Amino acid sequence: MASRLILRIHEKQTRLTSAEKKIAQVILENHDIIETHTATEIANLAGVSKASAARFFRTLGYADFEEIRLQAREERNQKQPYRQTVVTDSPTSLGRSIGDHLELELRNLTRSFEELSSYNLIEATNILSAAPSIWFLGFGAEDGIARTGRAIFSQLRHGVHYISGIGEDWSSDLAMVGPRDALVLLSLDARPKIMRSIINYARTSRMQIITLTDHSYEQQAARFSNVVLPCHVASYGLLPTHATILSMLRLLGIAFAGKNPETAKQRAETLEAIIEELDIME
Structure with a gap:
């Protein structure tokens, strides 16, 4: 899931043009489309021009479509299956427990607000x-x-x-x-x-x-x-x-x-x- 892209779309939703909203709708209905389709294919699915798609991605703060694809792949590679309880075999020392605690809390916060509609x-x-x-x-x-x-x-x-x-x-x-x-x-x-x-x-x-x-x-x-x-x-x-x-x-x-x-x-x-x-x- 391209969660950072989805978050940017939600934040910019009210300021998008009619053509950009069509592209946004296509992406929101299929989050994985970023990795499976090209920018031209997404534009065709939305019924808009390739130029409109390029402007849309720049409006969201990206240099080009390739930057979005790289971000989506990075998120997929880092994303772990959701677990209510995290299991670790590492010994717990004071330093390690503080670092692990911080990392887990930040992960919970980041994932929650990236995925928040x-x-x-x-x-x-x-x-x-x-x-x-x-x-x-x-x-x-x-x-x-x-x-x-x-x-x-x-x-x-x-x-x-x-x-x-x-x-x-x-x-x-x-x-x-x-x-x-x-x-x-x-x-x-x-x-x-x-x-x-x-x-x-x-x-x-x-x-x-x-x-x-x-x-x-x-x-x-x-x-x-x-x-x-x-x-x-x-x-x-x-x-x-x-x-x-x-x-x-x-x-x-x-x-x-x-x-x-x-x-x-x-x-x-x-x-x-x-x-x-x-x-x-x-």
């Missing part, structure tokens, strides 16, 4: 912008991430909540949800049985569901979610990693603030005024 990010942002209320939900270790999500979005808008299920009392929080509310579900393996019941209730209540989950669960999550934002979360099996899912949450917050600058500004001013009135900061 800008359409999904925009759709998720639209849902959060239109929602009367936003609810964050996580289970197990992801419960803390749900609290973080609430803290992030509480700085950007009103009506942000956290479904706690304290004492297994899910009904108290769920009784307050309404149509068009957004449920941000943070779900990594393993998943409790109660999750299915809560999802069914959310769908019955006509909530819009945004799921941040591990890459291997993307297809299952798509069955009940309006938008899925998959994250690579490979680890060495000792502890789950939340670096990518936390970064994805922050990206959602940034995208929301970008779409709703006045709302975010007013919220910040309100919070600042309350903090000043309460005199709680030194």
